[in-house]
Amino acid sequence: MRKITLRSYVDLLKLEDVLRQHPFYFKAARIAIEIYLKLHDNPLTDENKEHEADTANMSDKELKKLRNKQRRAQKKAQIEEEKKNAEKEKQQRNQKKKKDDDDEEIGGPKEELIPEKLAKVETPLEEAIKFLTPLKNLVKNKIETHLFAFEIYFRKEKFLLMLQSVKRAFAIDSSHPWLHECMIRLFHSVCESKDLPETVRTVLKQEMNRLFGATNPKNFNETFLKRNSDSLPHRLSAAKMVYYLDSSSQKRAIELATTLDGSLTNRNLQTCMEVLEALCDGSLGDCKEAAEAYRASCHKLFPYALAFMPPGYEEDMKITVNGDSSAETEELANEI
Numbered sequence: 001m002r003k004i005t006l007r008s009y010v011d012l013l014k015l016e017d018v019l020r021q022h023p024f025y026f027k028a029a030r031i032a033i034e035i036y037l038k039l040h041d042n043p044l045t046d047e048n049k050e051h052e053a054d055t056a057n058m059s060d061k062e063l064k065k066l067r068n069k070q071r072r073a074q075k076k077a078q079i080e081e082e083k084k085n086a087e088k089e090k091q092q093r094n095q096k097k098k099k100d101d102d103d104e105e106i107g108g109p110k111e112e113l114i115p116e117k118l119a120k121v122e123t124p125l126e127e128a129i130k131f132l133t134p135l136k137n138l139v140k141n142k143i144e145t146h147l148f149a150f151e152i153y154f155r156k157e158k159f160l161l162m163l164q165s166v167k168r169a170f171a172i173d174s175s176h177p178w179l180h181e182c183m184i185r186l187f188h189s190v191c192e193s194k195d196l197p198e199t200v201r202t203v204l205k206q207e208m209n210r211l212f213g214a215t216n217p218k219n220f221n222e223t224f225l226k227r228n229s230d231s232l233p234h235r236l237s238a239a240k241m242v243y244y245l246d247s248s249s250q251k252r253a254i255e256l257a258t259t260l261d262g263s264l265t266n267r268n269l270q271t272c273m274e275v276l277e278a279l280c281d282g283s284l285g286d287c288k289e290a291a292e293a294y295r296a297s298c299h300k301l302f303p304y305a306l307a308f309m310p311p312g313y314e315e316d317m318k319i320t321v322n323g324d325s326s327a328e329t330e331e332l333a334n335e336i
Contacts, residue, residue, distance in 0.1 A: 020134035029131040036128035143172040177237035
């Protein structure tokens, strides 16, 4: 019995070395990296300015609903504020003692986690690397690890690290759709860069010939598309690169991505959601009408998927589920 106990204790000590190899850590790290990449690409600005920009594009009916929702939220906030004030004094009395005890146990004060500060971090790419490093050491067999590495280094313009990430991902799955996007962006960036150090350019030239051969980014993308024309995920990646390489080809890119032919493989809910996201996030340019048309088409294929429900469905469901009949009556009265 003692040997079994000792063995379990040793296994527990070893767990610390591989804890970040756990699937749940990988999932959490992946989400964190995605958030920091989005914060780098679209830094948060003043919320009031964003709100004004949103309301400027709303119809009168949508504005009425928004104002009613704001009034209800304000009333709810007032009630919650009163409850908080009642408990605030009690919490403050215990907070200082608890903080002192925690600092004494850990050996130093904790950094306070403020949501606004975390959302407006000054160096999001550096924060993303903190989550990436354990993955590169412990989960190097997953292609997503190296593709996330590419996304970070691409934004930092680290060409050799971009090349390293692509080669490692290529060794795992050379036909992965996301890898194709990374390869095209690397190929295009190397072709467009004129001020690279000579040693870096020499290494890149050798490796580019091995990866791509005697071709150019457009031809390489077309070859990839022909080879995988019956796969919706691959068509989406190729369509993104069609627009990335030539924004004047937006119409063709949208047609490639939004095809819903029944003969396509992987025409599932997840892939269709990714196509809709690409139509909305600018990967295929400004195409709001195409996005709405695609949403409607997918709604027929997946009638119960929330991602493809008509605009306003989620708000209507909240009213129905919560049974807020007074709020619904107020909205109807204002509309009348």
